[in-house]
Amino acid sequence: MGVTHEVTNQVPPLAGHDPIAGDTALAEACVRHADVATLDSLKALGALAGSEQAQEWGRLANENPPRLRTHDRYGHRVDEVEFHPAWHDLMRTAFEHGLAGAPWHQDPAHPEPHAHVRRAVGYLGWTQVEMGHGCPVTMTYAAVPALRAAPELAARYEPGLTASAYEFGLAEPTGKRGLVAGMGMTEKQGGSDVRANTTRAVPNSDGTYALTGHKWFTSAPMSDLFLVLAQLSEGVSCFLVPRVLPDGTRNVFRLQRLKDKLGDRANASSEVEFEGTTAWLVGEPGRGVPTIIEMVNTTRLDCVLGSAATMRAALTQAIHHARHRRAFGALLADQPLMQNVLADLAVESEAATALAVRLAAAVDAGESDFLRLAGAAAKFWVCKRTPTAVAEALEVLGGNGYVEESGMPRLYRQAPLNSIWEGSGNVIALDVLRAMGRSSASLAAVRAEIDLARGADARLDAAVGRLAAELADPEQLPVRARRIAGLLALCLQASLLLRHAPAAVADTFCASRLDGDWGAVLGTLPGGTPVSAILERARVAPV
Ligand SMILES: Cc1cc2nc3c(=O)[nH]c(=O)nc-3n(C[C@H](O)[C@H](O)[C@H](O)COP(=O)(O)OP(=O)(O)OC[C@H]3O[C@@H](n4cnc5c(N)ncnc54)[C@H](O)[C@@H]3O)c2cc1C
Numbered sequence: 001m002g003v004t005h006e007v008t009n010q011v012p013p014l015a016g017h018d019p020i021a022g023d024t025a026l027a028e029a030c031v032r033h034a035d036v037a038t039l040d041s042l043k044a045l046g047a048l049a050g051s052e053q054a055q056e057w058g059r060l061a062n063e064n065p066p067r068l069r070t071h072d073r074y075g076h077r078v079d080e081v082e083f084h085p086a087w088h089d090l091m092r093t094a095f096e097h098g099l100a101g102a103p104w105h106q107d108p109a110h111p112e113p114h115a116h117v118r119r120a121v122g123y124l125g126w127t128q129v130e131m132g133h134g135c136p137v138t139m140t141y142a143a144v145p146a147l148r149a150a151p152e153l154a155a156r157y158e159p160g161l162t163a164s165a166y167e168f169g170l171a172e173p174t175g176k177r178g179l180v181a182g183m184g185m186t187e188k189q190g191g192s193d194v195r196a197n198t199t200r201a202v203p204n205s206d207g208t209y210a211l212t213g214h215k216w217f218t219s220a221p222m223s224d225l226f227l228v229l230a231q232l233s234e235g236v237s238c239f240l241v242p243r244v245l246p247d248g249t250r251n252v253f254r255l256q257r258l259k260d261k262l263g264d265r266a267n268a269s270s271e272v273e274f275e276g277t278t279a280w281l282v283g284e285p286g287r288g289v290p291t292i293i294e295m296v297n298t299t300r301l302d303c304v305l306g307s308a309a310t311m312r313a314a315l316t317q318a319i320h321h322a323r324h325r326r327a328f329g330a331l332l333a334d335q336p337l338m339q340n341v342l343a344d345l346a347v348e349s350e351a352a353t354a355l356a357v358r359l360a361a362a363v364d365a366g367e368s369d370f371l372r373l374a375g376a377a378a379k380f381w382v383c384k385r386t387p388t389a390v391a392e393a394l395e396v397l398g399g400n401g402y403v404e405e406s407g408m409p410r411l412y413r414q415a416p417l418n419s420i421w422e423g424s425g426n427v428i429a430l431d432v433l434r435a436m437g438r439s440s441a442s443l444a445a446v447r448a449e450i451d452l453a454r455g456a457d458a459r460l461d462a463a464v465g466r467l468a469a470e471l472a473d474p475e476q477l478p479v480r481a482r483r484i485a486g487l488l489a490l491c492l493q494a495s496l497l498l499r500h501a502p503a504a505v506a507d508t509f510c511a512s513r514l515d516g517d518w519g520a521v522l523g524t525l526p527g528g529t530p531v532s533a534i535l536e537r538a539r540v541a542p543v
Pocket residue numbers: 182183184185186187189190191192193217218219220261264269417420421422423424425426427428
């Protein structure tokens with residue numbers, strides 16, 4: 001083979017870093033809302049998350065997406081999904097490290113006051129490897145509080161849902177070491193407006209129900225249990241649907257096809273038909289939406305965590321690239337305009353991380369009023385910021401960022417998804433208004449949190465004034481819902497950064513995001529921004 005050229009100025013692969021303890025902003029948030037022992041308990045997960053091995057699992061799981069097998073060779077329906085072994089490695093790691101339902105299990109002899117923060121920090125670090133498997137991990141986590149509306153069902157299935165074990169395959173759930181849960185709400189005629197669901201539930205003589213209808217989106221169809229909405233004469237109601245019935249026979253759970261998705265390719269998302277499918281009522285008849293909202297609100301937390309993770313993963317790659325690639329005689333990382341781009345991304349990422357972990361701390365503390373409103377506003381804002389941030393980080397890698405092997409296209413394709421899930425942009429922004437309208441306690445709790453930084457920075461005080469003016473104006477509130485949701489989230493982020501982040505980060509955030517000293521694209525921070533301090537903090541340390 002003739003040698004035509006030497007390969008130079010290409011960036012070495014990024015591995016051997018710890019995206020949990022090595023990420024200063026995330027590690028500080030963990031210690032702030034939990035303690036050092038909690039952070040230390042995530043050491044092994046952090047080391048794995050930065051390893052070549054885990055990156056390879058992520059690549060393989062995406063390059064070998066799940067395959068639907070509707071029938072066996074003899075024509076019997078099997079309704080199974082086959083996954084590459086790397087998918088199972090990812091799932092097993094997440095479950096065994098307690099990122100699924102584990103925080104809901106409290107051993108009275110050894111209470112864990114920071115179980116949800118621990119999980120959130122682990123989730124934010126670990127899912128940077130691969131986002132798709134985060135979906136079933138999240139739904140398993142989120143199913144537990146909703147299932148508690150039916151204490152008998154919770155007693156039966158909660159031990160499996162909260163176990164730190166992963167066991168793939170069709171089997172009677174109570175005999176499995178660990179369970180995976182999914183959710184079936186969305187139908188063809190409407191996903192946001194679930195009251196328009198047409199799936200019907202008819203009572204059986206033994207106290208169960210028979211469901212007939214369809215679900216247009218049901219992710220992770222290989223899960224053991226699903227929370228599903230269907231109509232009773234009393235209205236939309238919530239049901240538990242196991243894929244295998246207590247007597248060990250298969251329930252009717254017909255997988256029609258898998259979605260051919262923009263991203264999220266390692267994860268299976270299906271269309272499902274129910275025909276006389278056996279189900280158990282969860283909560284009161286006709287109270288399906290308030291029942292499943294427990295699950296929806298919990299998954300919203302993970303939309304914020306997942307988006308913060310996506311931004312952080314993209315930023316980490318961008319910084320790594322810029323620190324090794326030279327152009328025009330100097331490292332990219334030393335060039336002033338590139339520093340501006342990277343610092344802007346770092347500020348965005350840290351603000352998302354701080355808010356995401358603060359939400360998880362609210363779960364530990366039972367701050368439901370705060371969580372209801374702050375969770376919705378954060379879900380709107382952090383998810384909306386993610387595609388923009390990832391696109392900019394991708395460009396830091398130049399043409400290499402547009403090439404699949406870099407991993408950036410995978411992050412880019414995933415980036416819009418959290419904004420669609422669990423209340424797409426408009427719906428979640430309108431939900432922010434609803435949360436404020438329904439309970440003054442929610443707004444009071446969020447204001448109290450913002451006010452903890454009152455007086456610390458005139459730009460935050462002014463933004464709080466603008467927010468108050470927006471809220472005081474009753475005209476055309478729905479038209480302004482995105483403005484209000486975004487401003488609320490920005491005020492929360494600013495309050496957190498002013499109290500907990502170095503001045504370089506907090507001041508830059510306030511100048512750009514609150515005071516308007518900023519452009520329409522990232523990389524437009526004002527001259528004089530302390531970019532070196534911001535970038536030094538944003539580097540992820542090795543294991
Ligand atoms: C990959 C993937 C996996 C999914 N997995 C699941 C799953 O496991 N289980 C499940 O139940 N669903 C799942 N979904 C469905 C998802 O939750 C829905 O797509 C989402 O809730 C939006 O519903 P829709 O698609 O019917 O859009 P629509 O409800 O038709 O909304 C379309 C647009 O209109 C906007 N809109 C709606 N109402 C208003 C209004 N009043 N004012 C202004 N704008 C409005 C929305 O914000 C949205 O942008 C999945 C979706 C995807 C893409």
